[in-house]
């Protein structure tokens with residue numbers, strides 16, 4: 001019976017690549033189920049190609065919709081898939097709707113679940129991802145943890161300690177593995193960016209869904225663009241709202257299509273600062289040493305603040321904090337890496353999974 005990886009959205013692809021490789025190296029039988037939550041070529045296919053991910057065994061094509069409609073399509077499609085494939089274990093990643101749906105279906109079919117990136121908490125239940133994280137961890141037999149404080153969060157929620165394993169961060173495995181390919185000069189030339197620029201990404205519902213809030217944010221981004229060119233690859237979610245708010249009206253704002261993994265990380269590596277509301281980018285900037293201004297009231301990744309380059313900013317703080325970052329007079333950043341963000345998370349996860357399957361199989 002195969003280990004089935006369920007992948008749905010862009011960040012899932014980046015986290016799964018090193019896990020799938022490490023399991024393949026251990027001779028595991030595997031299958032990849034793509035839910036189709038992300039479906040645009042630039043949101044999905046390019047990641048499979050660049051990261052050397054195996055072609056999905058199936059794509060469920062669930063597409064977009066309200067949370068209920070999308071989750072319902074995920075549940076129905078995944079139930080059929082798990083029933084016909086009888087997985088030995090289902091591995092889910094991160095905090096997207098595909099993650100909770102797969103964990104829920106597997107649990108009801110009494111298939112064990114492993115959750116990669118378990119235990120992160122923003123304690124902000126207005127974020128759909130926080131709902132997904134909490135519920136997924138309750139349903140998981142293996143909680144694979146990227147950051148030490150996450151173990152405590154799981155314990156506080158009654159998850160038995162023996163389920164939690166601190167394994168490091170597979171997104172950082174992918175980053176370190178591809179580091180040599182992040183050619184900033186090539187990407188800058190291709191995108192027409194000057195030597196000093198700010199890279200921005202914004203896609204959280206709280207920032208881009210409401211036109212008045214998006215317009216306010218665009219005003220502050222224009223303030224940043226008064227200081228330095230701003231390159232912003234636009235996620236399809238916020239595209240219409242941000243453009244309606246006049247995002248591209250400033251001559252130094254470069255509105256871009258979503259970038260592939262290699263070009264995107266090359267652009268991040270060369271940036272003087274990053275402005276974002278993404279989760280993964282808080283981690284990637286920490287390892288690349290690029291100042292990161294996170295436009296959110298909270299983060300489920302506090303280790304990127306204590307051990308990295310991240311800082312939470314309000315809308316009003318965005319321009320002054322960007323100025324500090326651009327002038328390089330940011331207070332000294334800790335020269336420490338979060339523990340186990342060393343490029344070996346994939347192999348550690350594979351070891352935990354293989355051991356679990358050995359014990360689980362023996363107990364049945």
Ligand code: UD1
Pocket residue numbers: 009010011037038039040043064065070095096097098128129203235236237279
């Ligand atoms: C999802 C995740 C979010 C993650 C993000 C990464 C959930 C609840 N949210 O947000 O945590 O940070 O992915 O990118 O799962 N769309 C397209 N093409 C695509 C995909 C989406 O045009 O390939 C557009 C559609 O208009 C869609 C909207 O984006 O309605 C939102 O897509 P959805 O998958 O619901 O969530 P994301 O905002 O992408």
